[in-house]
Amino acid sequence: MKKLAAITALAVFATFASAQDAEVAAIELKPHASNPLGYDKTDLSVKAGQKVKLTLNNTGSIAPQPHNFILIKPGKDQAVGAQANAMMTDPQAMAKSYIPDASKEDIIANTKLVMPNATETIEFTAPAEAGDYPFMCTFPGHWLLMKGVMHVTK
Template sequence: MSLRLVAATFALAGMSFNAHANTECDISVDANDMMQFSTKTLSIPATCKEVTLTLNHTGKMPTHSTGHNVVIADTANLQAVAMDGMSAGLENSYVKPNDVRVYAFTNVIGGGESTSVTFSTEKMTQGGDYSFFCSFPGHWAIMQGKFEFK
């Protein structure tokens, strides 16, 4: 076997490993017109230094009436972040600008739309108590779940 063939084999093996490693750091969740997320738990391994979160709005309602987003925060801060977000308005995706309690958030989208956000996990602690929720006014009370970084 030639040295080039061996090098190419290792390169392909490395690319395959990296592709797998990246997919475990990519997560998605669906939201519908009934104010429900498709899951109650989003989980990523603590080895993920960066995460891409995709939200798909599977309903038909427009952004201004039943839009959805995903916000990630410490569970202890969920209600306060949501309440502060209501006054931030749709133009800020119902998230207070520069809110240090928020690890990540997507834009608010309407039915049939998708959006993604890529964020660093640098400020998160493995096994920490995190939640995800929709900050559209009134939605956070029922549209929430656990965000696991383990």
């Protein structure tokens, strides 16, 4: 009887673990094939509080260059973009992956600067509040064109 209870408990745990794994939103972003200053996807959708596994795959662009991914609080994209532009005169900007220090409280998740023909995967939890969250690349000059929206739904 104890053996049966243990097997049943393991089966329930395995089912629960599989359900949790299925709840992870796996997203891959690349530079747009014909527009090196754009992502291949500009609209992403996840559920509020969902685990997200995002891979920035910096391959396939006609003009290879570094890129990053920064997910930002709603309404903060212009401020973060302006601060990213200001980093062009910062000698430490590359080491900081062009992620503005002044915007840390406005950034929900980010990759480091990903060089051409490289990838980086990050994992984070989607915001608990539904809404449209902007994302962008903050390498100099990119944020005006290389951007999109992560739609967080209930």
